[in-house]
Amino acid sequence: MKFVPKILLVAVLLTAYSCKRFPNPFAEHNTILAEVENKKLYLHDVSPIFTPNMTSEDSLKILRSYVDQWVKKQLKIKEAERMLEESQKDIDQMVQEYRNSLLTHKVDQFYVDKNIDTLFTDTQIADYYNQNKADFILDKTLVKARIVRIPRSYDKKKTIEELMLTPREDGYQDLLDLCVKNNFELTELNQWTDFAVLRSLLPVDKTQDYDYLLNTAKVNEFEANDFIFYVRVLSVCRAGEYAPQESVREVIKRVIFNKRKEEIIRAHEDSLYRGALDNKEIVVNVN
Template identity: 35%
Template sequence: MTKYSLLILLVVIFYSCNPNKSENDKPVAKVNDKILYSSTVNEVIPVGISKDDSLLIANNYTHQWVKKQLLISKAELNLSDQDKDVSKMVEDYRSSLIIHKYQQQLIEQKIDTLVSQFEIDNYYRTYSANFVLNRNILKALYIKVPIPVPNLAIIQKLYKSDKEDDWSELQDYCFQNATKFDNFNDRWIYAQELLNKLPGKIGDEDQFLKRTKNYETSDSTHHYFVKIQEVELKDNLAPLPFVKEDIRKILLNKRKIQFIKNLEENIYRDAESKNKFKIY
């Protein structure tokens, strides 16, 4: 620990524990006429952490503060008065923040976030060209079992079966023996999400998905079982369930945009009717 680091830590700890901190606040660093006080450093240090962690945070914050002040000083020296005049930018940014906060507050209070299935279906039909797949998707079952596989013949029979009793038995088997048991039968996923879980590389993904129903492979430690239920290849229209959440977000966003447009127009018309502004 350097003397400088120790000094920072002692100053921060002492004055964070001192009930008269505002009276005893001491400088930690100085750049030109800018001073960093212990109270400011103390504000960024979480309560209850170790002295070593406090030192690390205090050190990092102090060095970053010094670098920032030096950079500001350098910029002040090298920029023209016109370039340094950021008051308009600050005011524009402040105005944008206030407007955004007000809009978001009203949106949270007024906007109905419920999007009906009818709206989703209608948008899907109307803009179907926007929902063409750019990657293959599938529904599948994925199982990973350590080698040696217990009762290999049994799991080979169970994972291929569509019988409800066999499914229950397969779940029991996987609970006891499988390292991974992922059931993607009830939702679409990108094919690569599944294929990346398998050892080796599938050469022609499209042909593999077209021809494969059940698939097994192994590496040095595990045996893998895959049952592909459904496939939709890229360049086909995405199934509605796959894009339903995206459509819901699109419709909500459109609703918000329209709400903001109406809000601005209503505020304008109200102010106009009460002669609150003049345009010369």
């Protein structure tokens, strides 16, 4: 085949540098490294694969590998063209459609970036939530909770339970101070969290549901090794209920954002259409 002697010739030329650094392999930029029918790979095409500190041996090794891969790729393309000759028109159409899709996407993105409003007010989010509540029905139970882990040897366990149950704000601060002072581990689930995640933080049998933990008026206790875990669920939203607005806030923002994008794209398309009609650039013959 025509490309074989071309590869061998370059290999011989490059080997001539084997006793010194590879000084400038691109002096002859028009040197053909390989040729497959009417496709040619020139020496200057491969310049990015080399670095100044390469030895001639390394450069030659990398070059041979690159050329081999290029030749194999061209051969596969030629084979595919022969095999798919009858469906070439379909492939060309697919390529054209893909190109058109990329171009129109670029135009859409330009006008979206130029005009999109990325601010979301609480009112906008609340309005969307209230108008589309049916879209936000939970398929799992969500909770907010608090866990305190203390050593089994701690002798004021009742105090922990009392502070976890107190509704007073200073009661929580007292609990926090107590945990800091005694180096107790305090875990706060302040965001709406899957109930399964809460259970995973406790020394419980994973095969049970532990629905009794959802009683917000009670502190539950678990023991494991040398520690005691106190857990209280502060808020609960069960599967089948509407998701709390707070828990779907980011979802709503994405939906509103996408709607704004669609409106910008549609407005631009309508503007193009009207302008083309006014300027008699298009003719539509559909009644």
